[in-house]
Amino acid sequence: MAGTTVPLTLGRARNERVASTIYLLRRNPRMIVGGLIVLAWLFVAAFAPIIAPFDPIKVNVIDSLQSPNATHWLGTDDLGRDVFSRVLWGSRISLSVGLISVSIGLLVGTSLGLAAGYLGGKFDLIIMRGIDALLAFPALILAIAITSALGPQIQNAMIAIGIVAIPAYARLTRGQVLAVRAREFIVAARTIGCSPLRIVMRHIFPNVMNALIVQATLSTAFAILAEAALSFLGLGPQPPFPSWGQDINYSQRYLPNLKWWMSVGPGLAIFSAVFAFNFLSDALRDALDPRLRRSA
Amino acid sequence: MIRYIIRRLLLMIPVAFLVTIGVFTLARISPVDPVLVFAGEDRDPVQLEAIRHQLGLDQSLPIQYVAWLTHALQGDLGRSFQNHQRVTEAIVERLPATLELGAAALLISVSFALVIGIVSAVKRNSLVDLLSTSVTLMGVSFPSFFLGVLLILLFAYVIPGKIFPPGGFVPITTDVGDNLRRLVLPAVTLATGSLALNLRQVRSSLLEVFGLEYVRTARAKGLRERAVIVRHALKNALIPVVTLVGIQVGAIIEGAVITETIFSWPGVGRLVVQAIPSHDYPVVQGVVLVSALSFMLSTLLVDVLYARVDPRISFESAAA
Numbered sequence: 001m002a003g004t005t006v007p008l009t010l011g012r013a014r015n016e017r018v019a020s021t022i023y024l025l026r027r028n029p030r031m032i033v034g035g036l037i038v039l040a041w042l043f044v045a046a047f048a049p050i051i052a053p054f055d056p057i058k059v060n061v062i063d064s065l066q067s068p069n070a071t072h073w074l075g076t077d078d079l080g081r082d083v084f085s086r087v088l089w090g091s092r093i094s095l096s097v098g099l100i101s102v103s104i105g106l107l108v109g110t111s112l113g114l115a116a117g118y119l120g121g122k123f124d125l126i127i128m129r130g131i132d133a134l135l136a137f138p139a140l141i142l143a144i145a146i147t148s149a150l151g152p153q154i155q156n157a158m159i160a161i162g163i164v165a166i167p168a169y170a171r172l173t174r175g176q177v178l179a180v181r182a183r184e185f186i187v188a189a190r191t192i193g194c195s196p197l198r199i200v201m202r203h204i205f206p207n208v209m210n211a212l213i214v215q216a217t218l219s220t221a222f223a224i225l226a227e228a229a230l231s232f233l234g235l236g237p238q239p240p241f242p243s244w245g246q247d248i249n250y251s252q253r254y255l256p257n258l259k260w261w262m263s264v265g266p267g268l269a270i271f272s273a274v275f276a277f278n279f280l281s282d283a284l285r286d287a288l289d290p291r292l293r294r295s296a
Numbered sequence: 297m298i299r300y301i302i303r304r305l306l307l308m309i310p311v312a313f314l315v316t317i318g319v320f321t322l323a324r325i326s327p328v329d330p331v332l333v334f335a336g337e338d339r340d341p342v343q344l345e346a347i348r349h350q351l352g353l354d355q356s357l358p359i360q361y362v363a364w365l366t367h368a369l370q371g372d373l374g375r376s377f378q379n380h381q382r383v384t385e386a387i388v389e390r391l392p393a394t395l396e397l398g399a400a401a402l403l404i405s406v407s408f409a410l411v412i413g414i415v416s417a418v419k420r421n422s423l424v425d426l427l428s429t430s431v432t433l434m435g436v437s438f439p440s441f442f443l444g445v446l447l448i449l450l451f452a453y454v455i456p457g458k459i460f461p462p463g464g465f466v467p468i469t470t471d472v473g474d475n476l477r478r479l480v481l482p483a484v485t486l487a488t489g490s491l492a493l494n495l496r497q498v499r500s501s502l503l504e505v506f507g508l509e510y511v512r513t514a515r516a517k518g519l520r521e522r523a524v525i526v527r528h529a530l531k532n533a534l535i536p537v538v539t540l541v542g543i544q545v546g547a548i549i550e551g552a553v554i555t556e557t558i559f560s561w562p563g564v565g566r567l568v569v570q571a572i573p574s575h576d577y578p579v580v581q582g583v584v585l586v587s588a589l590s591f592m593l594s595t596l597l598v599d600v601l602y603a604r605v606d607p608r609i610s611f612e613s614a615a616a
Contacts, residue, residue: 133314137588138550141568145584148572149322225439229554232441233569248442252558255449255462263449267442275437 028287034280041273045091054082056089057240065254068261075261077247078254083265086242090266093236093243094273097158097227098220104162106216109169110208114200116170117177128174131167139164143226147235154237157230161223172215176208210288214281221277228270244270300603304596312592316368319585320361323577333575334377368585374578378571383582387564393465394563397555398548400479401486405494406541408487413498417506418525428495435492440551444485444558451481463560482559486551490544497540501533535606539598546594549587 044051054072060080068075074083116127134142146160180186181204189199230236231245239246244266251262323330331348332339348354352363367374373383416428452462460481468475505511506529514524544551552565560566564583571579 129310129314132311133318136311136315136592137318137584138547138591140553141550141584141587144553144568144572145319145322145580148580149326149577151327221437225437228439229441232439232554233557234573245439245441248439248445252445252448255445256453258449258453260449263442263445267439267445270439270442271434271437274439275433278433278437 028283030279031283031287034276034278034283037272037276038280041091041095041276044088045095048088048092052082052085052088054085056081056086056242065257065259067259074265075259077250077262078259083247083261086247087244087265087269090242090244090247090269091273093154093231093241094224094227094270097154097161097236098223098273098277101158101161101223101227102165102216102220104159105165105169105219106212108162109166110173110212112166113170113173113175114177114204114208117174118181118196118200118204124174127170131170134163134167139222140226140229143230144233144235147230152235152238157227157236160230161226164226165219165223168215168219169212172211173208176211177204180204180207214285214288217277217281217284221274221281224270224277225274297600297604301596301600304599308592308596312589315588315592316365316585317361319581319588320364322584323581324357324360326575326577328575330377330575330577333577373582373585376571376579377576378574378579383578386567386579387582387586390562390564390567393561394549394552394556394565396468397479397482397486397552397561397563398545400483401490401551401555402541402544402548404483404487405491405544408491409494409498409537413495414502414525414530416495417499417502418521420503425499428499432492432496432499435488435495438488440485440489441554441558443488444481444555447481447485448558463558465560465562478559482555482561485558486555489551494537494540494544497537498533501536502529505529505533535602538605539602542594542598542601546591546598547587549583549590 058081060076063072063076063080064078066072066076066080072082072084074087076082077086112127112131116124137145143157143160143164146163147156150156150159177200186199186203189203194203227236228243228245228248231243232249234246234249236246237243239250247266248263248270251259251266254262331344331351331353334347334351335344345354352360355363364374371384373387375382376386412424412428412431416422416425419425447460448462451460452458461478462481464478466474466478502525511524511529514528515521519528549564552561552563553569554565555561556563556566557569564586568580568583571577571583
């Protein structure tokens with residue numbers, strides 16, 4: 001009898017949780033706005049070769065420095081390259097750097113945080129001093145230092161931004177692990193002989209997930225901004241490949257000639273992508289934080 | 297309190313030690329041979345070996361690290377590969393320009409954040425509140441280099457009269473007016489990001505404090521609203537703002553990197569950006585070390601200040 005009651009109760013609880021989350025998502029317009037812009041950029045990045053009207057690196061001097069018109073929606077640069085096409089292709093760089101660097105930070109930071117929080121003792125002390133040392137560097141300065149040491153390439157920008165993101169995940173995860181480590185269900189799991197790896201992965205990790213999802217969305221916004229800043233400084237992908245930050249830097253030489261469209265396209269692209277991820281992370285925090293959910 | 301500061305300083309030592317290892321390693325993982333950079337056009341093998349020996353690069357890495365750290369502790373961060381100037385000297389030379397820019401940006405950011413934040417919290421859901429929350433959201437998402445480019449376009453080229461120059465720097469000792477005119481656009485650019493954060497903090501802290509009992513008591517005993525806000529609410533609400541601003545002070549060099557590059561402002565940020573393409577590692581290393589240490593020190597100062605302004609935090613409990 002008891003054997004049938006427990007799964008039913010658990011199943012109902014899970015259904016209720018899913019239903020209430022869906023209800024909150026539908027009630028939260030920020031989630032919809034942020035999510036839709038993010039999805040739009042992901043779509044653009046995935047299908048840029050199909051939807052971009054022109055080749056983003058093909059030089060066409062005859063069409064150079066055209067203001068926005070029916071053919072070139074965001075105008076052309078001094079080499080006659082279509083700014084709109086470069087913005088669309090640039091999303092591939094920005095989003096891939098954003099997602100890959102966040103994955104690096106998430107994977108390494110979460111593993112370190114889980115290990116430090118669960119194992120404790122000297123292990124915790126050593127890991128956390130390392131994390132403190134990483135936190136001692138201002139984020140952008142550290143990203144610049146790593147990229148300049150490894151060389152100005154897109155892979156190195158990903159690694160640099162990923163390393164910068166590690167401390168946030170490590171500290172967040174460790175804090176959550178410490179909060180749940182002494183809870184009864186963990187003690188129970190230990191008592192029935194679960195291995196430390198199983199306890200961490202099956203019992204502790206799911207409790208950290210919500211906070212990690214919010215942090216990952218927020219750090220994707222930072223990563224896109226950081227990649228654009230690195231590219232602006234010449235530390236991202238190298239010309240002629242399109243990159244939002246680099247294109248804004250390049251456009252600066254045409255400011256005295258009032259060729260504003262060369263910078264406005266990539267600038268608004270960065271803004272909209274960062275804005276969408278920030279918006280989404282705020283909405284996710286409201287939806288996934290149990291305290292906020294209760295008050296809602 | 298002194299015991300607390302000493303304890304915090306002692307705790308900083310292992311972290312600072314790890315920071316120096318990090319800074320040292322960064323310069324050594326580069327695939328470019330620093331000897332070739334230092335030698336420039338001179339590629340004579342004998343000469344290259346002599347330079348390698350002179351720079352101590354023929355020693356093992358631990359010995360190189362100890363030598364570098366010993367010199368750094370004495371304020372010697374090596375010489376620039378480009379112009380052979382002492383790195384410490386180069387940083388000290390450019391620091392006033394960075395500090396001027398940082399101070400101006402902070403002044404703009406804090407004063408606007410306080411005024412708009414207070415009005416926004418007091419008149420919640422009003423037009424000002426709506427505008428301030430929009431500015432907050434836009435400010436944290438708007439890339440500073442794009443804002444800088446737009447400001448240059450608008451004020452230096454589009455608006456007739458060229459109100460502000462597109463860049464450059466004139467020392468305040470040479471011409472105060474020109475210095476300030478050139479300061480406006482970079483300071484506004486640098487201030488926008490922190491303005492958004494400070495504004496959000498002022499507003500949310502005030503709203504939180506407005507809901508507390510002692511503010512209700514102050515209102516109930518018939519105090520004027522201005523006195524309730526200034527004398528009672530603001531005092532406590534500003535504590536987290538002090539923390540935030542303190543951290544921003546420590547991160548001045550970080551913020552200045554982009555802004556100084558856009559506006560050709562000859563500060564420490566631009567120094568590091570100019571050093572990167574020429575693989576001038578001593579300069580990059582020096583600036584990264586100085587910015588990390590100043591960031592650490594400002595965090596310590598913020599903690600001390602935090603405990604000082606908030607009587608609920610005792611130094612004993614903070615130290616524990």
